[in-house]
Amino acid sequence: MTANLLTSVLFYFYGAVLVAASLGVVLARNPVRAALCLVLAFFTSAVLWLLLEAEFLGIVLVLVYVGAVMVLFLFVVMMLDINVAQLREGLVRYAWLGALVAGVMIGEVAYVVWFRHLGLPLALDAPPLPLAYSNTKSLGAVLYTDYLLPFQLAAVVLLVAIVAAISLTTRRRPGYKHQDIAAQVAVRSADRLRIVKVEAEKRP
Amino acid sequence: MGTLLALWNGMPAYLQTVIVLLVEVLAVMIGVILAVAFLTLGERKIIGWMHVRHGPNQVRLFGLPFFKGLAQPFADTIKLLLKEIVVPANADRTLFLIAPLIALVPALSTWAVVPFSPDFVLADIDAGLLYVLALTSLGVYGIILAGWASNSKYAMLGAMRSAAQIVAYEIAMGFALVGVLMASGSLNLTDIVRAQVGGALAWNWFWLLPLMAVYFISGVAETNRAPFDVVEGESEIVGGFHVEYSGATFATLFALPEYANMILVATLASVLFVGGWLSPFDGYLPASSPFAQPSFLWLFMKVLAFLFCFLWFRATFPRYRYDQIMRLGWKVFIPLTLLWIVVECGMAWARVGPWARLV
Numbered sequence: 001m002t003a004n005l006l007t008s009v010l011f012y013f014y015g016a017v018l019v020a021a022s023l024g025v026v027l028a029r030n031p032v033r034a035a036l037c038l039v040l041a042f043f044t045s046a047v048l049w050l051l052l053e054a055e056f057l058g059i060v061l062v063l064v065y066v067g068a069v070m071v072l073f074l075f076v077v078m079m080l081d082i083n084v085a086q087l088r089e090g091l092v093r094y095a096w097l098g099a100l101v102a103g104v105m106i107g108e109v110a111y112v113v114w115f116r117h118l119g120l121p122l123a124l125d126a127p128p129l130p131l132a133y134s135n136t137k138s139l140g141a142v143l144y145t146d147y148l149l150p151f152q153l154a155a156v157v158l159l160v161a162i163v164a165a166i167s168l169t170t171r172r173r174p175g176y177k178h179q180d181i182a183a184q185v186a187v188r189s190a191d192r193l194r195i196v197k198v199e200a201e202k203r204p
Numbered sequence: 205m206g207t208l209l210a211l212w213n214g215m216p217a218y219l220q221t222v223i224v225l226l227v228e229v230l231a232v233m234i235g236v237i238l239a240v241a242f243l244t245l246g247e248r249k250i251i252g253w254m255h256v257r258h259g260p261n262q263v264r265l266f267g268l269p270f271f272k273g274l275a276q277p278f279a280d281t282i283k284l285l286l287k288e289i290v291v292p293a294n295a296d297r298t299l300f301l302i303a304p305l306i307a308l309v310p311a312l313s314t315w316a317v318v319p320f321s322p323d324f325v326l327a328d329i330d331a332g333l334l335y336v337l338a339l340t341s342l343g344v345y346g347i348i349l350a351g352w353a354s355n356s357k358y359a360m361l362g363a364m365r366s367a368a369q370i371v372a373y374e375i376a377m378g379f380a381l382v383g384v385l386m387a388s389g390s391l392n393l394t395d396i397v398r399a400q401v402g403g404a405l406a407w408n409w410f411w412l413l414p415l416m417a418v419y420f421i422s423g424v425a426e427t428n429r430a431p432f433d434v435v436e437g438e439s440e441i442v443g444g445f446h447v448e449y450s451g452a453t454f455a456t457l458f459a460l461p462e463y464a465n466m467i468l469v470a471t472l473a474s475v476l477f478v479g480g481w482l483s484p485f486d487g488y489l490p491a492s493s494p495f496a497q498p499s500f501l502w503l504f505m506k507v508l509a510f511l512f513c514f515l516w517f518r519a520t521f522p523r524y525r526y527d528q529i530m531r532l533g534w535k536v537f538i539p540l541t542l543l544w545i546v547v548e549c550g551m552a553w554a555r556v557g558p559w560a561r562l563v
Contacts, residue, residue, distance in 0.1 A: 036349075039345070067341025067342060071344055071345070071371055075367045135331075
């Protein structure tokens with residue numbers, strides 16, 4: 001009973017923080033603050049996943065999105081000289097589109113939760129998973145047996161994307177100087193330095 | 205005493221658990237903070253001796269006649285806490301003041317999953333290694349925000365360097381940890397230690413030596429220590445991300461997280477590669493021998509050895525050039541770890557080393 005109550009309290013608290021942070025992403029005046037609100041949103045959704053006992057997904061969300069993607073995002077946002085006023089002009093103009101997308105998403109979630117499960121027992125009071133159960137282990141077991149091929153395919157798609165991104169952004173310019181690290185390491189003092197014996201001036 | 209005991213027994217079970225947990229958390233945190241304090245002293249002393257100087261030798265603890273300079277970290281802390289906190293005129297005030305906290309919280313909360321001894325770990329969770337990776341990757345936010353919120357070009361440059369460097373070395377570090385979890389078959393740090401049972405040659409370092417080197421050097425780079433400390437780069441960008449910070453914010457932004465992360469990297473290197481709390485003589489001495497028992501003291505000695513390396517590097521190596529740092533991270537370490545993972549696959553197939561017991 002106390003555990004259930006605690007879970008509910010935590011869920012509503014972090015849910016409220018998540019909603020506030022998501023609003024912050026849209027409404028923040030400063031792009032860096034908006035990006036930080038997005039970080040907070042990712043973090044709180046990771047906490048919600050932890051509450052659902054999906055600890056692997058929760059931690060990976062923090063590791064990948066907060067730890068790597070958003071760092072680079074912040075990096076870019078900080079470097080760009082963004083005209084904030086220009087950025088905010090579109091807010092009112094495109095508000096209806098955002099509301100439409102949000103409405104469709106809410107409708108989809110409601111459809112899945114209420115209508116597709118109509119008549120089916122909804123796992124509202126699912127018993128807590130046994131202590132020995134490891135979310136990470138079972139996910140790995142499924143991923144590397146039943147879904148091995150799709151998993152490998154996804155990895156290959158990512159690799160292709162990386163190679164494509166690099167080849168698209170690499171520019172070959174004339175006169176571009178390369179460093180030959182091996183040659184730099186192999187250099188000896190005799191290659192660069194010549195000791196010259198200079199005869200002393202004779203006293204006149 | 206009797207009334208206290210009666211009060212304790214009268215509490216509901218969950219309250220007792222909460223109190224015990226709180227006391228344990230406090231013990232670990234105070235332990236880490238004290239370790240940080242004495243690490244700063246140790247750093248100054250050891251580097252001093254390497255430079256043939258004395259290091260701090262004036263402030264005595266309670267006026268004790270021996271080991272002068274022992275109270276130097278406390279004197280420094282009190283000085284820093286009493287100094288004025290200057291907020292630059294056009295700084296983003298909220299973010300400027302919150303950045304040190306963002307740096308501090310991950311540095312301390314990662315300690316929750318560190319196994320200190322066979323029967324003491326705060327949270328024995330299954331995804332422990334992932335938790336460590338996730339939280340250590342959060343530490344960079346403190347530095348980036350400090351650099352941006354200061355509204356100073358030097359601080360901004362430091363933050364940019366730090367972001368690029370930490371993202372680069374995190375990948376190499378993650379791949380090194382993949383090798384560890386292939387060897388131990390678990391993400392749980394206690395299980396990783398248990399998988400190394402059997403004396404110094406059964407520890408992971410023997411089979412994963414390149415990964416251990418990559419992990420430790422990446423750890424040095426992640427904590428922005430010399431020779432990778434271009435983030436501070438006092439010779440070119442005066443102090444990097446913390447130029448504008450003073451007093452208590454400086455202490456919590458710079459000193460505490462950096463040194464806590466150093467100790468963390470040293471502890472994790474000991475746990476993952478050299479057997480954590482296991483004894484090196486286990487299996488070579490009779491099982492009843494006191495030197496063959498697993499204990500916190502073994503972990504402590506291993507951590508001290510790694511920490512000494514941190515200080516030794518700082519006293520020895522000149523600072524890397526920035527493009528060389530990037531080259532080392534992306535072009536040397538990542539291919540090396542990938543190669544060694546393939547080698548490990550071969551070892552697992554041949555059932556040698558840590559994979560022999562899986563049969």
